[in-house]
Amino acid sequence: MPYFDAASSAPLHPVARQALQASLDEGWADPARLYREGRRARMLLDAAREAAAEAVGCRADELVFTTSGTRAVHAGVAGALAGRRRVGRHLIVSSVEHSSVLHAAEVHEADGGTVTQVAVGRTGVVTPEAYAAALRPDTALACLQSANHEVGTVQPVAEVADVCREAGVPLLVDAAQSLGWGPVVGDWSLLTASAHKWGGPSGVGLLVVRKGVRFAPQGPADERESGRAAGFENIPAIVAAAASLRAVQAEAAEEAVRLRELTDRIRARVPEAVGDVEVVGDPVRRLPGIVTFSCLYVDGETLLHELDRSGFSVSSGSSCTSSTLTPSHVLKAMGVLSEGNVRVSLPSGASAEDVERFLQVLPGAVAGVREKLGAPAPETAVRGDFLVVDAVGKLCPIPVIELAKVIGDVPVGGTVRVLADDEAARLDIPAWCAMRGQEYVGEEPADQGSAYVVRRLA
Amino acid sequence: MPYFDAASSAPLHPVARQALQASLDEGWADPARLYREGRRARMLLDAAREAAAEAVGCRADELVFTTSGTRAVHAGVAGALAGRRRVGRHLIVSSVEHSSVLHAAEVHEADGGTVTQVAVGRTGVVTPEAYAAALRPDTALACLQSANHEVGTVQPVAEVADVCREAGVPLLVDAAQSLGWGPVVGDWSLLTASAHKWGGPSGVGLLVVRKGVRFAPQGPADERESGRAAGFENIPAIVAAAASLRAVQAEAAEEAVRLRELTDRIRARVPEAVGDVEVVGDPVRRLPGIVTFSCLYVDGETLLHELDRSGFSVSSGSSCTSSTLTPSHVLKAMGVLSEGNVRVSLPSGASAEDVERFLQVLPGAVAGVREKLGAPAPETAVRGDFLVVDAVGKLCPIPVIELAKVIGDVPVGGTVRVLADDEAARLDIPAWCAMRGQEYVGEEPADQGSAYVVRRLA
Numbered sequence: 001m002p003y004f005d006a007a008s009s010a011p012l013h014p015v016a017r018q019a020l021q022a023s024l025d026e027g028w029a030d031p032a033r034l035y036r037e038g039r040r041a042r043m044l045l046d047a048a049r050e051a052a053a054e055a056v057g058c059r060a061d062e063l064v065f066t067t068s069g070t071r072a073v074h075a076g077v078a079g080a081l082a083g084r085r086r087v088g089r090h091l092i093v094s095s096v097e098h099s100s101v102l103h104a105a106e107v108h109e110a111d112g113g114t115v116t117q118v119a120v121g122r123t124g125v126v127t128p129e130a131y132a133a134a135l136r137p138d139t140a141l142a143c144l145q146s147a148n149h150e151v152g153t154v155q156p157v158a159e160v161a162d163v164c165r166e167a168g169v170p171l172l173v174d175a176a177q178s179l180g181w182g183p184v185v186g187d188w189s190l191l192t193a194s195a196h197k198w199g200g201p202s203g204v205g206l207l208v209v210r211k212g213v214r215f216a217p218q219g220p221a222d223e224r225e226s227g228r229a230a231g232f233e234n235i236p237a238i239v240a241a242a243a244s245l246r247a248v249q250a251e252a253a254e255e256a257v258r259l260r261e262l263t264d265r266i267r268a269r270v271p272e273a274v275g276d277v278e279v280v281g282d283p284v285r286r287l288p289g290i291v292t293f294s295c296l297y298v299d300g301e302t303l304l305h306e307l308d309r310s311g312f313s314v315s316s317g318s319s320c321t322s323s324t325l326t327p328s329h330v331l332k333a334m335g336v337l338s339e340g341n342v343r344v345s346l347p348s349g350a351s352a353e354d355v356e357r358f359l360q361v362l363p364g365a366v367a368g369v370r371e372k373l374g375a376p377a378p379e380t381a382v383r384g385d386f387l388v389v390d391a392v393g394k395l396c397p398i399p400v401i402e403l404a405k406v407i408g409d410v411p412v413g414g415t416v417r418v419l420a421d422d423e424a425a426r427l428d429i430p431a432w433c434a435m436r437g438q439e440y441v442g443e444e445p446a447d448q449g450s451a452y453v454v455r456r457l458a
Numbered sequence: 459m460p461y462f463d464a465a466s467s468a469p470l471h472p473v474a475r476q477a478l479q480a481s482l483d484e485g486w487a488d489p490a491r492l493y494r495e496g497r498r499a500r501m502l503l504d505a506a507r508e509a510a511a512e513a514v515g516c517r518a519d520e521l522v523f524t525t526s527g528t529r530a531v532h533a534g535v536a537g538a539l540a541g542r543r544r545v546g547r548h549l550i551v552s553s554v555e556h557s558s559v560l561h562a563a564e565v566h567e568a569d570g571g572t573v574t575q576v577a578v579g580r581t582g583v584v585t586p587e588a589y590a591a592a593l594r595p596d597t598a599l600a601c602l603q604s605a606n607h608e609v610g611t612v613q614p615v616a617e618v619a620d621v622c623r624e625a626g627v628p629l630l631v632d633a634a635q636s637l638g639w640g641p642v643v644g645d646w647s648l649l650t651a652s653a654h655k656w657g658g659p660s661g662v663g664l665l666v667v668r669k670g671v672r673f674a675p676q677g678p679a680d681e682r683e684s685g686r687a688a689g690f691e692n693i694p695a696i697v698a699a700a701a702s703l704r705a706v707q708a709e710a711a712e713e714a715v716r717l718r719e720l721t722d723r724i725r726a727r728v729p730e731a732v733g734d735v736e737v738v739g740d741p742v743r744r745l746p747g748i749v750t751f752s753c754l755y756v757d758g759e760t761l762l763h764e765l766d767r768s769g770f771s772v773s774s775g776s777s778c779t780s781s782t783l784t785p786s787h788v789l790k791a792m793g794v795l796s797e798g799n800v801r802v803s804l805p806s807g808a809s810a811e812d813v814e815r816f817l818q819v820l821p822g823a824v825a826g827v828r829e830k831l832g833a834p835a836p837e838t839a840v841r842g843d844f845l846v847v848d849a850v851g852k853l854c855p856i857p858v859i860e861l862a863k864v865i866g867d868v869p870v871g872g873t874v875r876v877l878a879d880d881e882a883a884r885l886d887i888p889a890w891c892a893m894r895g896q897e898y899v900g901e902e903p904a905d906q907g908s909a910y911v912v913r914r915l916a
Binding site: 001003005008009010011012017020021024025027028029030033034035036037038067068069070071074099100103104106107194196201202203205219220221222230231232233234235236237301304305308312313314315 | 459461463466467468469470475478479482483485486487488491492493494495496525526527528529532557558561562564565652654659660661663677678679680688689690691692693694695759762763766770771772773
């Protein structure tokens with residue numbers, strides 16, 4: 001039963017399991033106490049900190065353990081902003097950051113701060129120039145992920161760090177997706193990561209604050225972890241996290257080559273085998289194990305369900321049918337097709353056989369979903385040389401399916417107006433036009449939702 | 459090697475270990491995902507929530523798992539205060555709460571809120587009348603521990619909850635020390651607890667918010683745990699926490715009788731065997747496993763070190779010689795002797811033999827410390843019928859030792875002025891007077907520190 005969602009959470013690495021079990025007997029006491037159980041706990045904690053710092057490429061006294069990557073981001077962003085409050089309250093983030101960064105930015109904004117979202121290109125990558133343009137005299141902090149969690153695109157962290165350094169602005173790097181593959185290169189100031197992403201246990205994150213970076217921890221005072229992560233330390237999990245990080249990094253070079261070959265196969269063969277597919281993310285500067293593609297005329301959640309029935313666990317950035325009714329902010333920021341989105345993220349050790357089987361199962365699963373969704377007849381009304389498709393009240397991917405069905409019914413040069421109130425249409429209709437060589441004329445307000453105007457070119 | 463500091467952290471209960479190991483294989487995936495690994499993780503999480511809720515005596519949807527008791531307190535206090543911001547910004551806490559509560563109160567105060575600390579009696583207990591007197595029309599929240607962590611005194615939670623309920627004010631109960639002994643009785647509104655205190659793993663706390671209690675989670679948004687505890691769930695630890703809570707509560711009635719008998723022995727025999735000892739905390743309304751006493755003319759940290767060398771791990775609320783130079787806020791609030799303070803907190807399963815051995819070792823350890831400290835000769839200067847002891851620059855317990863040495867040198871009715879600049883003297887000199895039947899006249903400002911005036915009565 002292949003699990004292909006390592007970017008969400010990786011199964012426990014054998015080294016993590018071993019270290020966890022070995023330290024349950026010695027790691028439960030309070031490391032702040034001076035008696036022997038406390039001293040043993042302190043020794044384990046200190047050794048784990050040394051090991052993790054070496055794997056990150058920082059000093060041990062720059063690194064604290066938090067209870068998750070999310071907590072590391074929240075504490076890191078809040079502490080760095082507060083530390084530079086006298087400089088100003090401007091925060092820079094990329095538009096494709098993890099939700100923990102964006103949510104930290106939201107509370108900063110709600111609290112009177114200002115936030116600039118740096119746009120990305122169609123592959124999801126930022127440019128150092130865009131960060132340079134966003135920097136202001138009152139910029140307190142900039143944030144950039146080392147690699148994107150949905151599409152695997154690797155960001156130019158070292159270049160952006162240089163730009164920030166020149167302006168005297170600290171850069172916080174969310175390294176959640178990449179730390180298992182190796183230290184983050186570049187002159188960054190703060191770094192966060194999450195152990196369960198590299199095969200460590202749940203309940204452990206890292207927050208690194210380089211010496212010299214102004215940092216003022218927020219929230220109630222607590223003496224643990226240099227005052228940067230409140231609450232009793234989970235030492236067995238911390239030991240397991242550090243041990244597995246070293247183990248995973250030691251295997252990384254070899255495993256990266258193997259997984260990259262497997263994801264290359266998926267990148268190359270899915271468009272052929274499935275049709276009407278857009279593979280998204282940078283084809284070269286990307287994490288070894290992640291590949292993401294979107295399938296026209298497919299609802300992502302139904303496809304995930306079909307794949308789960310066939311034994312494949314993958315995830316999707318298109319949640320058209322989930323409770324939120326909005327497609328992933330990452331795909332939106334990239335301006336790519338979001339419908340029928342599938343993210344395959346291979347865990348360490350994923351087998352070539354399983355990937356081959358996935359490539360055999362996928363086309364049938366997509367075809368099945370498309371067949372089911374193809375049924376509803378569009379309500380169309382002919383008005384001169386243009387057609388109106390009324391898809392109000394219909395959810396992604398129905399508006400695009402109905403557009404595709406009628407485009408051939410207007411003459412070349414004629415237009416189709418798609419009336420839709422589903423948020424995803426705004427993204428997916430232009431994407432469909434780009435894929436199909438049709439002209440996307442634009443969006444106009446309509447009675448309910450919007451009218452999306454498409455001109456037939458071919 | 460007996461470990462007698464269960465109130466800090468308890469060794470892992472066998473049921474916790476078993477549950478943790480059993481769920482490592484199934485609990486690592488993201489419970490928000492719909493594929494089978496996610497569904498399995500969700501099932502484990504839901505079952506743990508049901509079990510924990512039953513042990514607490516609440517509905518499952520009222521309970522979320524946090525990453526520590528401290529985090530539960532921070533989130534609970536902040537969320538409850540924000541939820542009732544329209545009512546006002548007044549917070550009530552007892553003066554003997556755990557530091558996590560007091561630190562949460564500090565940030566509230568720093569943010570413009572007001573805080574009332576309810577005083578305790580000499581046994582560390584609050585009265586419902588004192589809470590009633592502290593309530594104001596703008597009171598947003600009251601906090602009270604179920605039992606004190608340093609002296610074991612059980613608080614009248616149900617009565618205080620009634621007083622608060624009548625005023626329409628929610629009561630948050632920090633149940634960290636007592637939940638393993640059974641549910642907290644009474645009509646409380648919020649409750650927090652910490653798994654490693656009952657033999658569960660580190661990394662898990664509980665926050666219960668009763669239906670109908672206004673609650674507005676603070677900090678960056680996060681969809682996990684009803685938005686009340688950000689970060690990826692540590693499901694294996696949560697499963698272990700819930701399983702061990704049930705196991706510990708099932709053993710509680712029998713174990714309580716056994717431990718109470720052991721702590722009664724300590725309460726009765728330490729004063730006889732050691733001399734010049736004040737046993738603190740309520741003799742009856744107290745937790746079964748905790749007993750705390752203070753030894754005159756002893757420095758707590760040195761005594762702890764001696765006991766550690768003899769194989770006993772205990773802790774102390776008197777940190778005269780630690781970095782902070784202030785005695786425990788709990789002992790201070792109770793107005794009891796703080797010097798030479800020792801807290802014995804027996805873990806589940808502590809043996810009578812170990813307790814007997816402790817009672818044999820303790821008198822020698824105390825005598826040894828007293829002998830070492832007895833050496834310095836007091837600098838005294840006779841001025842009529844009173845003496846001046848210059849203990850400026852000397853740390854606890856030296857000022858009290860020097861006072862005791864010279865009290866016999868003035869006639870009955872005469873006075874001794876102790877000049878001291880150590881914070882602990884303010885607490886310990888009056889306590890010594892009460893124990894010795896001498897009159898504590900008062901404190902006066904002096905060139906350096908204060909002059910503490912004592913009149914010889916006997």
